[in-house]
Amino acid sequence: MRNVRTLGLLGTGVIGGGWAARALHFGIDVIAADTKPEMEGWIRAAVENAAPALARLTFAPLPPKGKLSFTTDLHAMAARVDFIQENIPEQLELKQRVLADVSRHCAADVIIASSTSGLMPTDLQREMVAPERFCVAHPFNPVYLLPLVELVGGKLTSAQTIAAARRLFTYIGMHPLTLRHEIPGHLTDRLQEALWREILHMVNDGVASTGELDDSIVYGPGLRWAAMGTNMIYHLAGGESGMRHMLAQFGPCLKWPWTKLEAPELTEQLIDRMVEGTEAQAAGRSIRELERLRDDSLVAIQQVLRQYNIGAGATLRALEERLYADAAQSARPHGVAAALSRIDTHVRPEWVDYNGHMTDFRYMQVFGEAMEALYRRVGIDEAYRLSGRMLYTVDTHLANLAEARVNEPLYATTQVLSVDDKRLKVKHRLYCGPADKLVATGEQTHLHVNTRVGKASPMDEEVRRRLARLCESAAGLAQA
Numbered sequence: 001m002r003n004v005r006t007l008g009l010l011g012t013g014v015i016g017g018g019w020a021a022r023a024l025h026f027g028i029d030v031i032a033a034d035t036k037p038e039m040e041g042w043i044r045a046a047v048e049n050a051a052p053a054l055a056r057l058t059f060a061p062l063p064p065k066g067k068l069s070f071t072t073d074l075h076a077m078a079a080r081v082d083f084i085q086e087n088i089p090e091q092l093e094l095k096q097r098v099l100a101d102v103s104r105h106c107a108a109d110v111i112i113a114s115s116t117s118g119l120m121p122t123d124l125q126r127e128m129v130a131p132e133r134f135c136v137a138h139p140f141n142p143v144y145l146l147p148l149v150e151l152v153g154g155k156l157t158s159a160q161t162i163a164a165a166r167r168l169f170t171y172i173g174m175h176p177l178t179l180r181h182e183i184p185g186h187l188t189d190r191l192q193e194a195l196w197r198e199i200l201h202m203v204n205d206g207v208a209s210t211g212e213l214d215d216s217i218v219y220g221p222g223l224r225w226a227a228m229g230t231n232m233i234y235h236l237a238g239g240e241s242g243m244r245h246m247l248a249q250f251g252p253c254l255k256w257p258w259t260k261l262e263a264p265e266l267t268e269q270l271i272d273r274m275v276e277g278t279e280a281q282a283a284g285r286s287i288r289e290l291e292r293l294r295d296d297s298l299v300a301i302q303q304v305l306r307q308y309n310i311g312a313g314a315t316l317r318a319l320e321e322r323l324y325a326d327a328a329q330s331a332r333p334h335g336v337a338a339a340l341s342r343i344d345t346h347v348r349p350e351w352v353d354y355n356g357h358m359t360d361f362r363y364m365q366v367f368g369e370a371m372e373a374l375y376r377r378v379g380i381d382e383a384y385r386l387s388g389r390m391l392y393t394v395d396t397h398l399a400n401l402a403e404a405r406v407n408e409p410l411y412a413t414t415q416v417l418s419v420d421d422k423r424l425k426v427k428h429r430l431y432c433g434p435a436d437k438l439v440a441t442g443e444q445t446h447l448h449v450n451t452r453v454g455k456a457s458p459m460d461e462e463v464r465r466r467l468a469r470l471c472e473s474a475a476g477l478a479q480a
């Protein structure tokens with residue numbers, strides 16, 4: 001299967017736009033194809049709209065962004081790409097026809113995946129040329145921020161196709177969940193629909209409004225679900241004897257039953273209640289405004305989960321490991337000799353205090369990320385950490401020199417001032433705005449520690465040599 005440099009998108013609506021934003025962000029070129037020429041403007045706007053949230057997801061060094069092009073010629077797209085992701089409307093016959101057609105215009109080793117929310121891969125691949133390269137890859141909206149993608153093959157899909165699809169999706173920061181069997185609705189939509197059916201019943205019966213039902217999730221189970229799924233949560237709810245006690249206690253309710261299996265009829269009255277309810281919840285805010293709020297929250301949640309290496313946070317951590325490793329790899333021939341280590345970001349809204357500028361404890365956060373980038377350059381990675389060796393910060397001298405305002409571009413450089421076998425001194429400089437205003441400096445001393453015994457210990461010889469080279473090459477620089 002191919003190394004994917006160019007992704008082809010078939011259908012560029014909500015989901016096609018999300019795939020484009022994610023792939024471009026992680027350095028993959030995208031050729032987007034849609035039968036409607038006006039979708040070009042739409043997909044470019046969708047990519048632009050996703051950019052601020054994506055830019056805040058990680059400090060890890062990213063490859064140059066991919067290039068986006070658009071065509072209404074599906075065959076031309078198919079002939080030029082390494083992987084095709086189909087995102088056209090959820091209609092079996094339409095998808096079957098378009099997938100079969102496209103499969104005749106691309107090489108047999110180009111994987112074709114479908115974003116279908118619930119159609120079966122065996123049905124979709126039926127008329128295709130080389131159907132073994134087809135699978136379902138079902139993402140979640142917004143595709144550029146939610147890592148889950150459900151992967152499932154049909155009867156004719158090869159194991160190599162699933163393995164290659166996993167590689168691509170992992171590369172662009174996703175969590176591929178491979179299904180054991182194809183079933184209508186896959187796993188997640190089956191669960192989501194069960195919840196939604198109950199919502200529709202309760203709104204229909206006049207038991208609760210859409211807002212009250214959303215509150216019943218947002219203030220409670222929704223918070224837990226980001227870290228642990230329903231099964232683990234119920235295991236904890238059973239106390240010391242876990243799931244066994246939980247089933248004994250609540251098992252009988254399953255027979256009552258609390259829930260209804262058939263969805264209610266979608267009457268005009270029910271549709272009106274659902275629409276009026278959600279409009280009241282939106283309280284005049286536009287879809288774009290609400291999307292921004294959702295996206296900012298999704299970024300913040302993933303960063304918190306990353307600290308605990310759990311759920312989507314573990315995916316983010318693994319992605320960062322890969323990005324740092326790739327950057328170190330590509331920088332090795334000349335990078336270690338370059339004088340300063342540098343990270344780029346911008347002032348995030350949550351970093352700004354009531355005065356409207358970046359609050360100073362966030363400087364320490366940026367310096368922490370800058371140290372992380374320096375570590376990777378000199379070979380201090382997860383394996384080094386796991387070997388029981390690390391540098392600990394022992395003091396910081398912070399100088400606040402100017403103000404940084406929300407959304408201003410921000411970057412930090414790190415200069416090695418001195419290094420011996422146990423001590424490292426660095427100076428971070430934080431610049432912002434188009435004029436590179438120096439906002440703060442932070443001079444730090446770090447001590448190399450054997451983390452198993454909690455005592456200072458000599459650092460790895462090669463790491464020290466690399467730090468010393470950075471120190472020498474920066475010595476002549478005139479800096480504040």
Ligand SMILES: NC(=O)c1ccc[n+]([C@@H]2O[C@H](COP(=O)([O-])OP(=O)(O)OC[C@H]3O[C@@H](n4cnc5c(N)ncnc54)[C@H](O)[C@@H]3O)[C@@H](O)[C@H]2O)c1
Nearest residue numbers: 011012013014015034035087088089090115116117139141
């Ligand atoms: N919206 C979601 O939350 C969501 C989530 C996961 C998966 N999906 C799945 O993704 C797919 C697309 O959903 P969407 O919400 O992006 O739909 P959408 O209506 O926003 O976009 C569909 C696009 O396909 C284009 N199109 C129609 N016929 C075409 C053809 N023959 N060739 C090329 N383009 C064509 C349309 O012009 C449109 O731009 C569906 O299968 C859906 O089930 C949707």
